[in-house]
Amino acid sequence: MIATDGFGAVLLTPHWLWATLPLLLVHGWLVRRSPRLPLATAGGPELRLARLPKGWRARLRWLPWFGEALAILALVLALAQPVQRRPKPPEPPGRDLLLCVDRSSSMTADDLQPGRTRLSVGIELLGEFVRLRQHDRLGLVAFARYADLRCPPTGDHTALLELLQGTTMVAKDGPEDATAIGAATALAGAVLRRSPARAKVVVLVTDGEENVAGEGDAQSIAPLHAAQLCAASGVRVHTIVVGRGNQRADGTWAPLDTTAVQQLATTTGGRSFEAQDRQALANVCAAIDELEALPWAPPGVEVQALFPWAIAAGLLALALAWLGAVWLRRPW
């Protein structure tokens, strides 16, 4: 049964079906107007002619007109746009997610995994995180004293992974060796502010404390200020503090003051995590992946047009009507 809504075979413009009867009436009138040989009436009505036996051509003389009528029905059905609607698996809406990666020289410490720097372990685990976010657009901000947008939000995760793996640390004690958490967060927030995505998330990975904004530089941005900017733009920030802290000269570790980083997360509605070894960092990435689980999306609809078949049937009926006229030797 053809319906006008829902799944299955439906008609998108069923009002065209009202044209069926008028078209068939016009066609019937035109058929009756067709030229016919007049009967011989010279003998008057009292002349009775014997009925001649009818052959197949006489019996089927209605065939061409019937074929035309079928063609009209098929073409009117095509105008009504029959389609086949099938449910399609849902496509969940993605997020725009920016990774902010600290590349100050302190990321050379190997407390996360012996023999590997904090940065390399972080890049490896963030790479696995990227591979899980198939429906999201991801970007990359790398920061030390200055924050650089390395990759705007993109669906090309392969390119992003290459850029992520190409992230290198700044020179130790060089002019760029500092940690500008506020500037990085503000840059990420500014990029995501213009994003049309419904959910915008920043994942900040650092091993230190903000030490740029406090220097009195007018262009520097404190983490709390950056958090307020992000919150106003609907950007959620999750922070990950990696490592045991700052290594002293005697090899011991001075714990970090993570207050600013925690405030950064809570102000924007995100969460703050700490990871002192590789497994803990992997657990944190998994936790963020669950926090940013994809929302439910309604199933889509796949529409397959059926009107080409109706048009082809109409033309086939016309072709058969013409062949019938040829066989019957009747004008058409």
Next chain:
Amino acid sequence: MSDVVLLWPAYWPWLLLLPLAVLPWRWHERRVERQHRALLGARAEVLLGRPVHRRRRALLLALALSCFAVVLLQPVRPGPSAVLGADVVLCVDVSRSMAARDVSPSRAGVAIAAINELAQHAPGSRLALVAFAGTAERIAPLTHDGPAIAELAQQLQPGLLTGGGTDPGAALTVAGALLRTSPGASIVLLGDGEDFVGNGAAAAEALVAAGHRVHTLGIGTEAGSKIVVDGPNGETFFRDASGQEVVTHCELASLQAIAAAGQGRAGQLVLGDELVRLHDDVLVPAARTAALRAGTLEPVPCFQLPLCLGLLFWMLRRAVPTFRR
């Protein structure tokens, strides 16, 4: 009507024969006339009338069949909710010759300004950036973030990449890697046309085989100018190994050859809006057509008008008298 696209299904060559169906119909009409004359003799014209309007009926039949052929070519247009944009990779020449000032402020400056304008103007499109000189490097993958592209374009200064020379073929190869999940995308090569390796056209042909198109926009003048570089005493002109000041020209012929191999357009950045016009007039319509044919953009059928016309012509053919007494 300008955004109506014909889907050209696989059976389309057979549709060219449809209007020729007038010929067998005409043969059948003559056959019936001969039959009437054979049956009725000289009285045929008296009883039936004189055959009239043959050509008119043949014309109406041909028009009806032509309309049906157009319907079977499946005319469609994008739906009202379709976001019309294109995937475009901008390959920008950052070789030393782009520091020439035969255009203001410099060839590189003109390229950056054109990219800025496109990035602000094309919110529905995805843009990517590739820089090339002797080698090629991806600056940004495909992204909807136009302002980010404009910001990253600021670093496309001459000397960005180490190593001399100009190899547009390498840029096209890197661009092709960025477009592996974007069929029917476009690459626009912005530069002065120098090609020291000579494989630009071959790389463009490879991209065409992958379903993309390569367009070129030349920057600079054919008369050329010297290359301004920073020296120990301020700005000076670049000299070659023999100490001669180098004059660089815009090689339009090379760019035209690459565009021809890439089945795209070759132009020149003169007024600054050529990139935007190329995007609006060529890249977006091509992307829309490719998306409609690939089924990634939901089409709205437009066959109703030609089908109604076909039915009308058919009925008119029936209504035209065959004989007149």
